[in-house]
Amino acid sequence: MFEGIEQTRREKALYSAAYELFTEKGITNTAINDIVIKAGVAKGTFYTYFKNKEDLLDRIILNKSMKVLHEAMLATKEEELASFNERLLTFVHHIIQYFEEDPIMLKLIHKNLSWGVLRKVRPKYKEMNDIYLMFKSEYEKEGITDLEIESLLFIIIDLVGSVCYHSIVLEEPAPIDQMKPILFKTIENII
Amino acid sequence: MFEGIEQTRREKALYSAAYELFTEKGITNTAINDIVIKAGVAKGTFYTYFKNKEDLLDRIILNKSMKVLHEAMLATKEEELASFNERLLTFVHHIIQYFEEDPIMLKLIHKNLSWGVLRKVRPKYKEMNDIYLMFKSEYEKEGITDLEIESLLFIIIDLVGSVCYHSIVLEEPAPIDQMKPILFKTIENII
Amino acid sequence: MFEGIEQTRREKALYSAAYELFTEKGITNTAINDIVIKAGVAKGTFYTYFKNKEDLLDRIILNKSMKVLHEAMLATKEEELASFNERLLTFVHHIIQYFEEDPIMLKLIHKNLSWGVLRKVRPKYKEMNDIYLMFKSEYEKEGITDLEIESLLFIIIDLVGSVCYHSIVLEEPAPIDQMKPILFKTIENII
Amino acid sequence: MFEGIEQTRREKALYSAAYELFTEKGITNTAINDIVIKAGVAKGTFYTYFKNKEDLLDRIILNKSMKVLHEAMLATKEEELASFNERLLTFVHHIIQYFEEDPIMLKLIHKNLSWGVLRKVRPKYKEMNDIYLMFKSEYEKEGITDLEIESLLFIIIDLVGSVCYHSIVLEEPAPIDQMKPILFKTIENII
DNA sequence: TATGAATGAGAATTCATTCAT
DNA sequence: GATGAATGAATTCTCATTCAT
Numbered sequence: 001m002f003e004g005i006e007q008t009r010r011e012k013a014l015y016s017a018a019y020e021l022f023t024e025k026g027i028t029n030t031a032i033n034d035i036v037i038k039a040g041v042a043k044g045t046f047y048t049y050f051k052n053k054e055d056l057l058d059r060i061i062l063n064k065s066m067k068v069l070h071e072a073m074l075a076t077k078e079e080e081l082a083s084f085n086e087r088l089l090t091f092v093h094h095i096i097q098y099f100e101e102d103p104i105m106l107k108l109i110h111k112n113l114s115w116g117v118l119r120k121v122r123p124k125y126k127e128m129n130d131i132y133l134m135f136k137s138e139y140e141k142e143g144i145t146d147l148e149i150e151s152l153l154f155i156i157i158d159l160v161g162s163v164c165y166h167s168i169v170l171e172e173p174a175p176i177d178q179m180k181p182i183l184f185k186t187i188e189n190i191i
Numbered sequence: 192m193f194e195g196i197e198q199t200r201r202e203k204a205l206y207s208a209a210y211e212l213f214t215e216k217g218i219t220n221t222a223i224n225d226i227v228i229k230a231g232v233a234k235g236t237f238y239t240y241f242k243n244k245e246d247l248l249d250r251i252i253l254n255k256s257m258k259v260l261h262e263a264m265l266a267t268k269e270e271e272l273a274s275f276n277e278r279l280l281t282f283v284h285h286i287i288q289y290f291e292e293d294p295i296m297l298k299l300i301h302k303n304l305s306w307g308v309l310r311k312v313r314p315k316y317k318e319m320n321d322i323y324l325m326f327k328s329e330y331e332k333e334g335i336t337d338l339e340i341e342s343l344l345f346i347i348i349d350l351v352g353s354v355c356y357h358s359i360v361l362e363e364p365a366p367i368d369q370m371k372p373i374l375f376k377t378i379e380n381i382i
Numbered sequence: 383m384f385e386g387i388e389q390t391r392r393e394k395a396l397y398s399a400a401y402e403l404f405t406e407k408g409i410t411n412t413a414i415n416d417i418v419i420k421a422g423v424a425k426g427t428f429y430t431y432f433k434n435k436e437d438l439l440d441r442i443i444l445n446k447s448m449k450v451l452h453e454a455m456l457a458t459k460e461e462e463l464a465s466f467n468e469r470l471l472t473f474v475h476h477i478i479q480y481f482e483e484d485p486i487m488l489k490l491i492h493k494n495l496s497w498g499v500l501r502k503v504r505p506k507y508k509e510m511n512d513i514y515l516m517f518k519s520e521y522e523k524e525g526i527t528d529l530e531i532e533s534l535l536f537i538i539i540d541l542v543g544s545v546c547y548h549s550i551v552l553e554e555p556a557p558i559d560q561m562k563p564i565l566f567k568t569i570e571n572i573i
Numbered sequence: 574m575f576e577g578i579e580q581t582r583r584e585k586a587l588y589s590a591a592y593e594l595f596t597e598k599g600i601t602n603t604a605i606n607d608i609v610i611k612a613g614v615a616k617g618t619f620y621t622y623f624k625n626k627e628d629l630l631d632r633i634i635l636n637k638s639m640k641v642l643h644e645a646m647l648a649t650k651e652e653e654l655a656s657f658n659e660r661l662l663t664f665v666h667h668i669i670q671y672f673e674e675d676p677i678m679l680k681l682i683h684k685n686l687s688w689g690v691l692r693k694v695r696p697k698y699k700e701m702n703d704i705y706l707m708f709k710s711e712y713e714k715e716g717i718t719d720l721e722i723e724s725l726l727f728i729i730i731d732l733v734g735s736v737c738y739h740s741i742v743l744e745e746p747a748p749i750d751q752m753k754p755i756l757f758k759t760i761e762n763i764i
Numbered sequence: 765t766a767t768g769a770a771t772g773a774g775a776a777t778t779c780a781t782t783c784a785t
Numbered sequence: 786g787a788t789g790a791a792t793g794a795a796t797t798c799t800c801a802t803t804c805a806t
Contacts, residue, residue, distance in 0.1 A: 010770080031796060042771045047798070111302050116363030147365055151373055154364040155354060162349045172307030173345040174338055182342055182381075189380030190373075201787085222779060233788040238781075392791080413775060424792040429777070493684050498745030529747055533755055536746040537736060544731045554689030555727040556720055564724055564763075571762030572755075583766085604800060615767040620802075 011049045013039035015063075018056050023104040027057060061112045062121065064105055068098050069118065069157075070127040073134075084138040085191065091134070092160055092187060099164045100176060110165035115154035156187055202240045204230035206254075209247050214295045218248060252303045253312065255296055259289050260309065260348075261318040264325075275329040276382065282325070283351055283378060290355045291367060301356035306345040347378055393431045395421035397445075400438050405486040409439060443494045444503065446487055450480050451500070451539075452509040455516075466520040467573065473516070474542055474569060481546045482558060492547035497536035538569055584622045586612035588636075591629050596677045600630060634685045635694065637678055641671050642691070642730075643700040646707075657711040658764065664707070665733055665760060672737045673749060683738035688727035729760055 007015070017038035021030040032053055036043050050056040072094035081087045099106040122128040135149045163183050167176040198206070208229035212221040223244055227234050241247040263285035272278045290297045313319040326340045354374050358367040389397070399420035403412040414435055418425050432438040454476035463469045481488040504510040517531045545565050549558040580588070590611035594603040605626055609616050623629040645667035654660045672679045695701040708722045736756050740749040 008769090032798085033796075043773090043798085044771055044800080045769080048769065052797080114357060114363070116357050116361055119364065147369070148373075150364040151370060154357070155350075155370075155373060155377065158353045158357065159346075159350055162353050163346060166305060166307050166345070166349065170307055172305070173310065173341045178338070179342060179346075182339075182346060186346065186377065186381050190377050199786095223781090224779070227789095234780095234790095235782080235788055236786085239786070243780075390790090414777090415775075425777085425794090426779080426792055427790080430790065434776075496739060496745070498739050498743055501746065529751070530755075532746040533752060536739070537732075537752075537755060537759065540735045540739065541728075541732055544735050545728060548687060548689050548727070548731065552689055554687070555692065555723040560720070561724060561728075564721075564728060568728065568759065568763050572759050605802090606800070609768095616769090616801095617767055617803080618765085621765070625801075 010039070010041045010045055013041060014046060014049060014056070015060060019060055019064075019108075022057065022060070023108055027053075027108075058112075061109045062117070064109050065113050065118060066121070066125060066128060068095060068105075068109075068113070069131055072098060073127070073130050077130075084134075085188065087134060088156075088191060089184060089187065091131075092156070092184070095160055096164055096176065096180065096183075099168055103168050106165055107169050110161055110169070113157065113161040115150065115157045118157075119150060119154075152190065156190065159183070159186065199240075201230070201232050201236055204232060205237060205240060205247070206251065210251055210255075210299075213248065213251070214299050218244075218299075249303075252300045253308070255300050256304050256309060257312070257316060257319060259286060259296075259300075259304070260322055263289060264318070264321050268321075275325075276379065278325060279347075279382060280375060280378065282322075283347070283375070286351055287355055287367065287371065287374075290359055294359050297356055298360050301352055301360070304348065304352040306341065306348045309348075310341060310345075343381065347381065350374070350377065392421070392423045392427055395423060396428060396431060396438070397442060401442055401446075401490075404439065404442070405490055409435075409490075440494075443491045444499065446491050447495050447500060448503070448507060448510060450477060450487075450491075450495070451513055454480060455509070455512050459512075466516075467570070469516060470538075470573060471566060471569065473513075474538070474566070477542055478546055478558065478562065478565075481550055485550050488547055489551050492543055492551070495539065495543040497532065497539045500539075501532060501536075534572065538572065541565070541568065581622075583612070583614045583618055586614060587619060587622060587629070588633065592633055592637075592681075595630065595633070596681050600626075600681075631685075634682045635690070637682050638686050638691060639694070639698060639701060641668060641678075641682075641686070642704055645671060646700070646703050650703075657707075658761070660707060661729075661764060662757060662760065664704075665729070665757070668733055669737055669749065669753065669756075672741055676741050679738055680742050683734055683742070686730065686734040688723065688730045691730075692723060692727075725763065729763065732756070732759065 014035060018030070018035045021034055021038060025034075030053075032046055033043065035053075035056075036046050046056075050059075072091055075094045076087055076091045079090055081090060118128055119132075122132060132150075132153065135153055136146070139149050139152075160183065163179055164176065166172045167174060167179040173179075205226060209221070209226045212225055212229060216225075221244075223237055224234065226244075226247075227237050241250075263282055266285045267278055267282045270281055272281060309319055310323075313323060323341075323344065326344055327337070330340050330343075351374065354370055355367065357363045358365060358370040364370075396417060400412070400417045403416055403420060407416075412435075414428055415425065417435075417438075418428050428438075432441075454473055457476045458469055458473045461472055463472060500510055501514075504514060514531075514535065517535055518528070521531050521534075542565065545561055546558065548554045549556060549561040555561075587608060591603070591608045594607055594611060598607075603626075605619055606616065608626075608629075609619050623632075645664055648667045649660055649664045652663055654663060691701055692705075695705060705723075705726065708726055709719070712722050712725075733756065736752055737749065739745045740747060740752040746752075
């Protein structure tokens with residue numbers, strides 16, 4: 001999935017079986033038994049790879065969170081934009097697009113999509129670094145501290161995740177299309 | 192608690208026992224059995240007042256969410272400020288203060304503190320209306336729709352809740368004191 | 383069973399079902415499931431009365447141990463013997479007899495039949511006191527301490543239990559009939 | 574360990590890993606998995622050397638039991654005592670000393686320390702014969718049968734083991750120092 | 765021989781919910 | 786309304802054992 005993380009056939013099967021069941025039936029309604037049956041492995045195999053259901057869930061959320069940001073970053077890079085503002089808004093745009101295409105996933109990860117979590121694994125997964133570097137190269141000339149950079153990144157990702165969840169999944173207070181202008185305006189104001 | 196909601200001695204005991212256990216041990220680790228023992232009532236009594244654990248949890252979160260906003264609103268009104276900007280920032284300030292004094296509660300409700308939930312009960316609990324009216328009276332002259340007003344309210348409360356949770360509870364990406372200036376700046380820019 | 387210990391119908395059923403299964407199939411080969419089925423109660427009911435299988439086993443052993451000594455004591459009293467020596471040897475005789483008639487039970491309890499365990503519950507079950515008093519009234523005039531009395535009681539019960547187990551259950555090193563004379567001789571020498 | 578029993582590096586590692594775990598965590602709480610990890614060998618290797626956990630346990634207990642008696646016998650022989658009574662009491666004394674120095678081991682083996690078990694392996698491990706011969710040479714001139722000799726040996730070892738376990742491990746009914754005089758007196762009376 | 769991933773039967777335990785008192 | 790013993794389905798998790806490498 002992400003560089004350096006090798007997975008056996010069975011581990012992968014457990015991941016995707018669990019992901020499908022969690023999104024379809026909900027986490028609480030998914031028994032470990034359901035997961036192993038869907039994955040086509042023995043019950044004991046689950047415990048070879050994961051401590052328990054929560055452990056598996058945490059890892060799924062981490063993987064998916066990274067994937068969203070990583071892919072949004074890749075798409076942004078391809079557009080070769082000149083200004084930082086454009087790059088950032090494009091990055092946000094791609095995140096929203098990703099969520100719009102996969103609201104089920106958003107539903108699963110939204111409570112945990114946070115730069116707070118991702119910054120911890122940044123050294124381990126170099127993909128996470130790209131995002132950080134986009135910010136850092138922009139701000140460091142202005143004498144802004146690393147902490148402030150991360151605070152900014154955090155607040156933006158948090159806001160995007162939260163607004164997307166409420167508008168896309170719950171359609172509260174309004175559908176995403178109506179929320180987008182406000183969201184972009186807000187982000188422009190923040191930076 | 193809030194107008195029109197009478198509670199018997201046993202119901203109150205269940206509420207506060209559950210609240211303490213949820214915050215101390217976590218929701219999943221709290222069994223209904225634990226709650227009734229702590230509340231000093233019989234197991235069957237639980238079902239006289241609540242459908243199940245989730246029902247009780249939802250009501251606790253709703254109560255606590257409303258309480259935060261209501262008390263922040265009361266404190267704001269007392270200061271008799273002239274401009275809308277001042278009133279709003281003061282309102283936010285009081286919410287943050289409330290959370291700083293009771294981070295345990297923040298931990299419990301943060302995932303559900305959302306204007307999206309509260310607007311639904313607005314007609315039932317008139318205290319919620321005050322907050323809405325502060326916004327409405329400011330914006331309606333400018334020809335802004337009700338939906339846009341609620342979107343704004345929503346985005347602000349969401350952002351405040353999310354930043355408070357991460358900075359106060361998790362101290363991510365930085366403690367609340369460092370996040371406050373950014374947060375206030377952001378909100379000023381939004382409105 | 384013993385005074386002051388009330389048992390509901392279900393608790394009793396669990397006790398005797400477990401006792402039968404433990405002696406028939408062995409402790410490890412008996413699942414809690416087997417016990418509840420035999421007792422005709424629901425699985426959860428087991429946990430209303432016992433912490434786990436070991437808890438139940440401990441209580442069975444305590445009960446049975448007490449029963450052996452108590453009944454041997456009753457039988458001894460009925461014979462209205464004059465000398466302490468006679469009373470003690472008769473007491474031992476009845477214990478052996480009890481074990482001979484119920485070797486299955488001996489097999490279950492032998493590792494835990496010890497005055498060390500029983501003295502702790504002495505205050506709770508007054509039947510245990512009778513045995514102690516037989517010794518105490520004999521020795522106290524001779525200025526022997528309580529501790530020494532209990533040590534003697536302990537060593538005798540321990541020896542009887544151990545010899546009975548090996549000779550009756552395992553027929554090692556010889557059947558009980560051949561061991562009895564040595565055992566009685568030994569006890570006579572001890573006192 | 575004992576003559577004729579060769580052990581590979583892995584087998585030895587399994588023995589001592591198991592012994593440590595059995596004494597530290599208890600037998601039931603020690604899984605074969607724990608043993609192989611501690612021994613640093615693969616799971617499958619366990620089954621090259623042992624049938625199952627019980628098989629390993631039995632062999633450990635046998636080894637340790639033999640070791641206690643063998644070493645006590647060696648120490649006794651060194652003292653070159655004239656009378657049988659002296660030799661026997663010295664033998665018992667050394668057994669007690671051994672247990673006092675290693676109560677953990679006593680805890681593990683006490684339920685199985687019995688001449689009943691050891692006599693069976695006597696032909697295989699000639700060290701066990703020495704103990705038997707000490708008795709036999711004393712008693713045979715008196716026309717006592719082999720069975721009676723073994724019964725005596727059995728009853729003494731059983732008593733010593735049982736008293737040591739209760740007094741050293743459980744300190745019931747009194748510490749070993751207080752029990753020793755009674756124990757020696759008893760043994761003297763038996764022989 | 766040695767390995768250790770994989771197995772899957774089976775054991776323990778939990779806990780929401782009911783209902784006779 | 787209040788009680789709490791009883792329920793039993795559901796779920797988690799363990800662990801001895803196998804076997805292809």
